Amino acid sequence: MLRLANPLVVIWAILLVLLSATIAASFVLSGPVGLVVSLSIAAIKSAMIYWRYMHLNEETPLNRIAALAAGLWLLILLGFLGVDYWTRALV
């Protein structure tokens, strides 16, 4: 049943490789750089899950937007929260 050529399985393998990459990176990198790298890897992993496991590859552009809008919308909250925290100490 489990053909290795099945793209679903290939994606799973890549996801596991990325998981090891993010763990390894956390020992090498630290601070903001480490955070950026680990979140970027998480974003790539989610993108792969969304694209193939969550069928965005076969959906209409409209449904793709519907699926991704909330993730982008969250960046508004994160961004302005960051603006406040970063600049609160400045005058």
Place this chain on the structure above:
Amino acid sequence: MNFIPLWPPGASAYSHQIDLLVIAFTVLIVALSAPVFILLLVFIVKYRRGKEADRRHAPDRNIPLELSWTIIPFVALLGFYIWSTDLFARLYHPPADAMQIDVVAKQWMWKFQHPEGQAEINELHVPSGQPVKLTMASQDVIHSLFIPALRIKQDVVPGRYTSSWFVADKTGTYRIACSQYCGSNHSEMTGSFVVMNPADYAKWLSLSSNEVNLAAEGAALFRSRGCSGCHDPGASVRAPSLAGIYGNPVPLQSGEIVIADDQYIRDSILLPQSKVVAGYQPIMPTFQNVLSEEDVMKLVAYVKSLKQAGVTQ
């Protein structure tokens, strides 16, 4: 005085500038809304159903018109934005020679501490013509110090210092209110704000005599709470000396460099593990539930006074 008061008294140059801004903005409101109201009435009268009128070529779109009523109000508002933001930013920049008064808010009272050590409750006496900076702390919930006559207001947030400043120029007695809802007796957390000319203020200070000033009270606490055991210059083996640190950069364990301001000194007393000075161990206990906000402010005043001592030596 008036049966219905319509405009609050102003007790500072800043308050008059705010009034001017508000009046100008009201003019803008009229300018933006009058065309709507007038045209609505005119059209309703002229184009009542069943009434004879020229209704040929009624338009249902006009791009230049749409763009102009989008852009013109926006540009007008931008001007006001710059004006008001400039006024607002001034509240963040008190003059260096401002007299500092500490404010502690708690359910449901205001406590003001003058630099000379006088403390008053629900009353704030200030000299006219002198910049006054308020450093505010809350003992419990969020309060907000609101002095309508100065057109200023600032939330007082537990866990940190907030500040505001003013130069009152008209003597008199005005109202103080708490404007952030703070529990049962929120509406009774009010007080009076008394602006006196400098001579009267000096007299008031001497009448409400207080033998020790704030820094001296802080010094007493510094000894009685055991801070001196580690932080005195003689005992600086375990803890950094505090002489002359106020207002100067402090290198931290994490590699950051911070300026030792009121907030930093406060955090170092209450959350001592969080910003440890480079080269020292995080061994200081917290004084979170030991010291009141007033005590902390006295200690801050003492640490500040050490700076002056450092300079004179």
Place this chain on the structure above:
Amino acid sequence: MTDVADPKLEEANVGRVGSTETVAQRVSYLRAGHSLKSWLLTTDHKRIGVLYTLSITFFFFIGAAAAALIRLDLLTPAGDLMTNEGYNRAFTVHGVVMVWFFLIPSIPNTFGNFLIPLMIGAKDLAFPKLNLLSWYIYMLAGLFTVFVLIAGGVDTGWTFYTPLSTMYANGNVILAASAVFIVGFSSILTGLNFIVTVHTLRCPGMTWGRLPLFVWSIYATSLILVLATPVLAITLVLISLERLFGLGIFNPAIGGDPLLFQHLFWFYSHPAVYIMVLPALGVVSELVAAGAHKPIFGYQFVAGSSIAIAALGFFVWGHHMFVSGQSLYASAAFSFLSIAVAIPSGVKVYNWTATLFKGHISLDPPFLFAMTFIGLFVFGGLTGLMLAMLAIDVHVHDTYFVIAHFHYIMVGGTISAFFGALHYWWPKIVGRMYSLAWGRVTAIFFFIGFNLTFFPQFLLGYLGMPRRYHVYPPEFQVLNVISTGGAAVLGVAYVMPLIYLIYSMCYGKPAPNDPWNATGLEWTTPSPPPKHNFEALPVVDRPPYDYEIEMRDEHV
């Protein structure tokens, strides 16, 4: 069944005496079942809309009763009627009930539910069972709220600010937060249903450019409902856990930050203001076009501004925090963006004004309510701009100026639009006409009562009377007495429609399909509509608000 579609027969029926039933009524959704079960287990969007109308009316009067108590108490500077605790509980009930149990569901869940499928030519919403579930969730949350009231109330204000709500307040904070948490799911499900419906169930020919403006505005509202409500939900969970277990996220003693709560809360609650007012803007677009009997001026701009308001509405929450200790730079950015969000609102008002130019204006109740809306909304909106100005906000923040401003939007705006919608679509919903004269009287009472109540509050605010003040300085008494007097007039305007609308249900003349001679698919089907809305799937081949073509037809 088939002869219902025949307009001549319809006319003939209307011509008869009011007490006899029309053919349309005999087959309408109202007659599709008479048992209580047929209502409580219905998945018909029209019936669910009616259920919502009844339930939000109930909660509206709970909130209004609390408001009446507040205004009565404020007649005198001293707190004579209630204790401080009682007063605080009264305004908290007023806020919580009015915001979450009336204003947010007011137009979307009643008229949105009833009209969206009718307006886009669909049989029902995309997920009818989910729609019913959403009403049950709403009612469950409502019961929680009533229970909070019985159990002694809550005194945090509707804003639940920390650390007051988490460490100091002694009311039923957790119960109240649970009620709001639960009602949030009702909002999310309703918003989701509307979004999917508008995307997938438009009838042939109903392109986005032909969508009624009410549908555009409900669509924009739904986006906010889905994207903002979950943030409120998690924030309320954190509040409850903080209260139960001392979580510390908002507690500075262990490194938390009370301002973080305000950020999360207003990230929901500012867009929530647009949840309340966007549907009202949509209603007014419909009423203005129908009242002027003319295509809406600048359709694209009016439709686009709804989406612009919904999107920009997420970028401005920090203007509730100008004096909170937020960073100067964040405040400056939020102030600028708040100006930007005002522009699309202005665009709508100017377009409505231009719509009246060369129209055929009738002063029927719906149109009068639309005019009331425009007047009050313009004033509320422009004073809102004043509040967006940093330096002005420092003085008037948390004073009665703010109260007056948002009541001009919420009451002057949303409620007058709600009444406008009620008077416009009532014949469609119940199939009977009401007394137009009484409708006009109500609109006038509403306008006068409203201004008497809330205009003095602008003055009070600038004079420096903070909000949520039970005891106030004596020099503010005259203005407060005027305000309370106005509230009494406003109260009359709230009760009057209840009387003549219910009267019309029994004794009103049967309504024709299109009593206002308006365009739109909902007017092509009988009043009240049949169970499946349309006899046959409609096909649209004309632009929206196609009034001029009808005029030409008349002249032919």
Place this chain on the structure above:
Amino acid sequence: MSDARPVTDPFTDPLQQHRAAMMGMYVFLGSEIMLFGGLFCVAAAVRLAHAPEIVHASRALHFGIGGLNTAILLTSSLFVALGVESANGGRAKITSRWLVGAAALGLAFLMMKAYEYRMEFTEGLLPIEGVHSRYADDVQHLFMNLYLIATGLHAVHLSIGILLLIALSFRLAFGSIKLPERAIVLVTAGLYWHLVDVIWVFLYPVFYLAR
């Protein structure tokens, strides 16, 4: 899409109904993202305010268990994806098996998580009342509180997912879901499962790997 799919009431054609179901689920998952998004914002704010302490507190978590759990969840997602694939092919029995496998992996995740909580409990790091805690500082206490809430909320979502998958595999086994006509039920359930996985993919670096 096959035309054999049934069309239920407000819809007029199967493709329309399929798109509506997908869109409804995507939008619902969007609201879930915003729900967890609130927690991520809290995490971001705490980290911005207390970066060094957070790094220290994160080191105290067992990143190995977390990593293993991530692998388990990713594998369960593969199982669900394979199950949905066979559902679209009309093979009910195989679909049912994949779902049971995924649910079992979900249970394994929860058991690992429980074991991890237990370890943290014995180390005095779990914020449970009445337990003598051994935090290095207050911020670690705050961090562990947030960690418990975030992973707890995730575990609740995962438990719902497990119940959902078990219920669906039972219905498949008894033939009460017709395949491939009603495969949409499995597709949307799968979407939910994958989203729970995606949330963990972000929770893991934010809490365990904040070095």
